[in-house]
Amino acid sequence: MDLHYSAPTPDWGKVRHSERNSWQHAAAATNGIVTPGNIISVVSVLVVLVGLGALSRGHLWFGLSAVAVGRLGDILDGIAANYTGTKSSLGEAVDAVCDKIGAFAAFIVLAGANIIWWPVLVLLAAHNLINSIVGLLAKQKHTTIHPRQTGKISAVGQWVALLGLVLAAALHLPKNSGVSIASYCVLVVALALGGYATMQYIRTYLGLKSAAPSNGVTSQDKN
Numbered sequence: 328m329d330l331h332y333s334a335p336t337p338d339w340g341k342v343r344h345s346e347r348n349s350w351q352h353a354a355a356a357t358n359g360i361v362t363p364g365n366i367i368s369v370v371s372v373l374v375v376l377v378g379l380g381a382l383s384r385g386h387l388w389f390g391l392s393a394v395a396v397g398r399l400g401d402i403l404d405g406i407a408a409n410y411t412g413t414k415s416s417l418g419e420a421v422d423a424v425c426d427k428i429g430a431f432a433a434f435i436v437l438a439g440a441n442i443i444w445w446p447v448l449v450l451l452a453a454h455n456l457i458n459s460i461v462g463l464l465a466k467q468k469h470t471t472i473h474p475r476q477t478g479k480i481s482a483v484g485q486w487v488a489l490l491g492l493v494l495a496a497a498l499h500l501p502k503n504s505g506v507s508i509a510s511y512c513v514l515v516v517a518l519a520l521g522g523y524a525t526m527q528y529i530r531t532y533l534g535l536k537s538a539a540p541s542n543g544v545t546s547q548d549k550n
Contacts, residue, residue, distance in 0.1 A: 335471075337415035338408075350411040359417040364408030368418075371400020372425040379429075379436040387497035391490060394433070398486050401426060419473070423462070426482065430455050433489060442496050443489070447514060451485060454521050458528065465532045472531050478524035484517030 337359055339351035353361045378393025404422055408414045434452050437443045465472045491510030500506055
């Protein structure tokens with residue numbers, strides 16, 4: 328899984344002007360705004376919001392499909408940024424913000440639609456809120472917290488479970504159906520992984536851990 332984070336110097340800053348590809352030229356000319364990763368991140372969260380809007384109006388199948396397609400962007404943006412050599416701290420921030428917008432919007436919609444058991448929803452919201460607060464505090468302290476594999480896997484697991492619960496609702500399955508139970512089991516595992524990742528982010532913020540994340544760059548998680 329590609330993690331959309333970078334070193335302090337953006338990828339294109341490490342390449343001579345004459346050797347940059349077209350995306351790196353565009354990124355350099357726009358201070359990192361126009362990159363394939365940013366475009367995918369923004370378009371993806373818009374698709375997710377459209378899908379959530381459909382869910383809130385009772386259009387479960389369309390909403391489920393749109394949210395599923397939109398969430399693919401959380402995988403593709405990192406791949407695109409890595410492939411085109413356009414990773415940067417701005418791209419990481421855009422990715423993180425889009426992820427949080429989609430997550431909190433999903434919590435609100437699913438709560439209103441009574442699709443998920445509310446105590447679990449509170450745990451999910453609290454987990455994401457704590458990570459957001461740690462990230463903000465770290466920025467004030469000028470400490471960078473990049474994504475970790477466990478955090479990203481946790482985020483994927485949460486979304487898979489949420490989509491599973493929407494699928495159960497769309498199929499008019501009972502609350503104790505196999506699909507629902509499997510979805511809650513995935514949520515438990517995802518929350519456990521997310522809790523572990525959160526502890527690592529907190530340790531990084533407190534200056535208790537200097538080890539690099541799993542792919543070798545010292546840093547901050549967004550999930």
